[in-house]
Amino acid sequence: MRRLEGKVVIVTGGAQGIGEAYSIGMAKEGARVIIADLHEEFGLKLAEKINNEGNYAIFFKTDVSKKKDAYSLIDKALSEYDRVDVLINNAAILKSATIEETTEEMWDMQLAVNVKGVFFCSQAAAKAMVKQKSGKIINISSIAAVGAQPGLCVYSSTKGAVLTMTKVFALELCSSNIQVNAILPGTTDTGMAKQAMIDPKWTKQVIKSIPMGRLGKPNDLLGAVIYFASDDSNYCTGQTLIVDGGVSMI
Ligand SMILES: NC(=O)c1ccc[n+]([C@@H]2O[C@H](COP(=O)([O-])OP(=O)(O)OC[C@H]3O[C@@H](n4cnc5c(N)ncnc54)[C@H](O)[C@@H]3O)[C@@H](O)[C@H]2O)c1
Numbered sequence: 325m326r327r328l329e330g331k332v333v334i335v336t337g338g339a340q341g342i343g344e345a346y347s348i349g350m351a352k353e354g355a356r357v358i359i360a361d362l363h364e365e366f367g368l369k370l371a372e373k374i375n376n377e378g379n380y381a382i383f384f385k386t387d388v389s390k391k392k393d394a395y396s397l398i399d400k401a402l403s404e405y406d407r408v409d410v411l412i413n414n415a416a417i418l419k420s421a422t423i424e425e426t427t428e429e430m431w432d433m434q435l436a437v438n439v440k441g442v443f444f445c446s447q448a449a450a451k452a453m454v455k456q457k458s459g460k461i462i463n464i465s466s467i468a469a470v471g472a473q474p475g476l477c478v479y480s481s482t483k484g485a486v487l488t489m490t491k492v493f494a495l496e497l498c499s500s501n502i503q504v505n506a507i508l509p510g511t512t513d514t515g516m517a518k519q520a521m522i523d524p525k526w527t528k529q530v531i532k533s534i535p536m537g538r539l540g541k542p543n544d545l546l547g548a549v550i551y552f553a554s555d556d557s558n559y560c561t562g563q564t565l566i567v568d569g570g571v572s573m574i
Contacts, residue, residue, distance in 0.1 A: 326354035327554045332405045334358045334397065336388050336445060337415030339367035341514030342464070345542030346412055346549050351379035353550060356405060360386035360397050361415065388415045388441030389433075398448040407456055410553045411449040413442040414464045416482070418516050420475040431478055438482035439489075446493055450502065459502040462552045463490045467510050467568050476520070483508075487564060494562030503561040505552045510568025512540035535570030544569075 333350045337343040339361035351357045351374045359381055361367045367383035374381035384400050387393045401408045416438045419430045446461050453459025468476050469483035487506055494504035511517050511530050517539065521527045531539060548565050551557050566572050 326352075327550055327556070328410075329354035331355045331409040331553070332358070332401055332407050333410040333412065333553060334360055334401060334408060334445075334449070335412045335414055336360045336386065336397075336441070338412075339363045339370055339383070341516060342509065342512055342542045342545055343412075343414045344370060345546055346414060347381060348374060349543070349546040349550065350410075350553065351377075351381050353554075355380075355410070355553075357381040358397070358401055358404075359383045360388070362387050388413075388445055389436035391440075391444045394441070394444035395448045397445065398452055402452060408449050408452045408459065410460045410462065411445060412462045412464065412549060412553070413445055413486075415441060416464065416516075418476070418479045418520055420479070420520050421477075422475055423477055426478060434478050434482050438479070439485045442486055442489060446489070446504075450493070450497055450500075453502045454497070454500045457501050459497075459500075460553050460557070461493060461497075461502065461504040462549060463487075463504070463506040465490070465506045465508045465564065467508050467566060467572055469508065470566075471572060490564070491562045498561060503552070503557060505557065505561060506564045507545060507548045507552070508564055508566045508568065508572075509545050510534065510540050510566070510571050512542060512545065514542060533571060534568075535574065538569065540567065540569060 333355040338347040338359035359367045371381040371383040465486040466483040468480040490506040
């Protein structure tokens with residue numbers, strides 16, 4: 325039996341990297357996926373690939389940093405399917421810089437996408453979910469929120485804010501049968517990770533620090549997201565699940 329049969333699932337940043345694995349994986353579980361991403365070309369191609377495999381996805385161009393886009397995204401789900409079952413707040417950006425190099429622009433960009441984006445997509449989705457009296461919001465944070473890494477002061481702060489938002493949303497929405505949880509991936513082999521590890525020496529050092537001896541792959545995160553999206557997690561809210569090859573246990 326497919327675990328998300330007929331569910332309407334939105335994946336922000338769903339066109340590439342970990343989000344692409346979520347879009348494909350959720351569709352294989354029977355979900356009707358809305359890929360919400362800035363990158364139109366990749367998003368359209370991915371939706372076509374998923375549909376060609378006999379599953380279901382559409383692309384909706386979205387800039388999550390804009391409140392208007394967040395609301396248009398939820399309106400799209402409601403006009404197409406009349407409901408939103410799952411929102412995965414996955415879109416994020418990372419600009420690596422030392423404390424001395426960090427500019428105001430870097431703060432504004434990362435706060436807008438990684439924090440404001442999560443807030444307004446969730447706010448818009450929550451309004452629909454409260455009316456339905458059910459829903460799941462899954463926030464993608466990072467192990468960078470719970471452990472220090474050089475060059476990631478701003479990014480890590482935004483991912484810490486995502487953890488706090490997860491708990492407040494979970495508490496406020498509990499009584500409407502909406503569960504809100506967070507996943508904290510470790511370093512996963514995507515465009516973002518390459519950007520954070522420009523120096524090959526740094527990559528070697530990161531891999532050495534992972535007890536399982538390798539970087540994560542986007543599909544390593546799929547089980548966690550399916551758990552939080554499915555009825556299996558109906559009595560679980562405000563929680564975080566770390567998927568990092570064991571890094572954070574040492
Ligand atoms: N890759 C890692 O090592 C790692 C580790 C921990 C957490 N994460 C988190 O996992 C999530 C996915 O990361 P990834 O590595 O797949 O990133 P990625 O850069 O490979 O992909 C991000 C996707 O988000 C989209 N996007 C960027 N800005 C957007 C915006 N304003 N509106 C809509 N879409 C936008 C991009 O077009 C892209 O498709 C992020 O939340 C990231 O912080 C990643």
